[in-house]
Amino acid sequence: MTSQGYDRGTSDKTLFIKRKEEDIIPVQVYVDDIIFGSTNEEMCETFEEIMKSEFEMSMMDELNHFLGFQVKQLKDGIFLN
Amino acid sequence: MDKCKSISTPFSTSYHLDHDVAGNPVDETKYKGLIGSLLYLTASIPDIMFVVCMCARFQSAPKESHFNAAKRILKYLQGTKDVGLWYPGNVSLSLTGYSDSDVAGYKIDRKSTSGTSHLLGSSLISWQCKKQSCVALFIAEAEYIATGSCCAQTLWLRQQLNDFGILLNKIPILCDNTSAISLTKKSHYAFKK
Numbered sequence: 001m002t003s004q005g006y007d008r009g010t011s012d013k014t015l016f017i018k019r020k021e022e023d024i025i026p027v028q029v030y031v032d033d034i035i036f037g038s039t040n041e042e043m044c045e046t047f048e049e050i051m052k053s054e055f056e057m058s059m060m061d062e063l064n065h066f067l068g069f070q071v072k073q074l075k076d077g078i079f080l081n
Numbered sequence: 082m083d084k085c086k087s088i089s090t091p092f093s094t095s096y097h098l099d100h101d102v103a104g105n106p107v108d109e110t111k112y113k114g115l116i117g118s119l120l121y122l123t124a125s126i127p128d129i130m131f132v133v134c135m136c137a138r139f140q141s142a143p144k145e146s147h148f149n150a151a152k153r154i155l156k157y158l159q160g161t162k163d164v165g166l167w168y169p170g171n172v173s174l175s176l177t178g179y180s181d182s183d184v185a186g187y188k189i190d191r192k193s194t195s196g197t198s199h200l201l202g203s204s205l206i207s208w209q210c211k212k213q214s215c216v217a218l219f220i221a222e223a224e225y226i227a228t229g230s231c232c233a234q235t236l237w238l239r240q241q242l243n244d245f246g247i248l249l250n251k252i253p254i255l256c257d258n259t260s261a262i263s264l265t266k267k268s269h270y271a272f273k274k
Contacts, residue, residue: 011240019246026245063134069164081165 002052004050018043035063087160088153091132098135099188104144109134109151112143122158129154131210172202174247178240178254180231182213182223193217195227207234221260228256228265 002008006027009015013049015034025038034051038044051057063071072079072080121135132154139147179198187190192213199207209230217223234251242249256262 006214007244008243009241012244015241015244015246017246024246076171077167077169079165079167080165 030067033066035066038061082152082153082159085152085156085159088156089160091129091154091157092150095116096146097186097188098150099138100142101137101144101146106145107143107145109141109143111145112148112151113140114146116140119151119154126158128161128208129157132159157187166205168204169202172204174242174249175226176201176235176242176249176252178231178252179223179234180227180254181257182217182227184220187212188243193223193224193226197227197231197234199231199234201238201248207238209234210245221248221258221264224256224258224261225264228254231256 004018006016006018007029008053009017013075014029016029018025018027020040020043023038023040023043025036025043027034027036027047028032036047038047048059052059062073070081105176116137118135119129120137123130123133132150134171136147136151136154177200180195181197184193186194192215194210194212196210198205208259211230213223213226215226217226218270231254235254239249239252256265
């Protein structure tokens with residue numbers, strides 16, 4: 001990850017963040033689960049490409065579930081349940 | 082219990098659980114089974130963590146009072162099926178920490194329980210409810226310990242936000258005990274004897 005320009009979190013070592021001008025893409029890894037999001041969709045796609053070329057993995061699309069939580073992403077916010 | 086009445090809090094604030102030696106005994110296996118199921122639920126419903134563990138302290142020789150407390154959790158779950166945390170977009174990012182504590186709330190070892198929470202903007206991002214590890218002798222001491230753990234969490238959150246590029250230099254921590262607040266200001270006076 002770090003060779004791709006990602007900075008590792010200082011207190012949370014499983015958090016990786018990459019910045020490009022005004023845009024940011026945080027990537028949170030939890031064992032075999034990864035969530036990521038970005039202010040720029042292009043950065044998401046690039047990350048997807050890198051991960052797919054490096055590892056054998058499937059993309060799950062928009063986040064609905066993480067660590068047993070239901071996540072609903074709405075226009076004006078995020079609902080966690 | 083699937084058609085039970087709902088209740089908005091998982092635990093009563095007006096009474097405290099103890100061994101209740103004189104109470105009516107209940108089936109130990111049934112009680113342990115209930116605790117086991119609730120413990121499984123804590124993975125996806127973390128807000129009941131403290132109360133479930135509270136009930137789990139009385140797994141040997143459980144009495145009716147303990148069983149009622151455990152059933153209250155089920156009522157709480159019934160009432161909170163459709164609620165969750167809401168994280169709205171476009172809010173100001175200001176972090177505030179809150180801390181509170183009771184004094185010798187757990188009558189068996191007379192330890193106090195601290196509670197802390199952190200709000201980022203208007204949304205809850207971190208909370209804690211934990212029996213303190215040492216016996217506080219007065220209110221201010223118990224509150225001071227609670228504020229201390231709130232402060233530790235605040236520092237971690239600040240570091241974490243820093244990674245996201247959000248620099249916060251002044252993070253208020255709120256505590257409702259004036260003596261504890263003055264203890265934090267004059268640390269050289271703290272517990273002199």
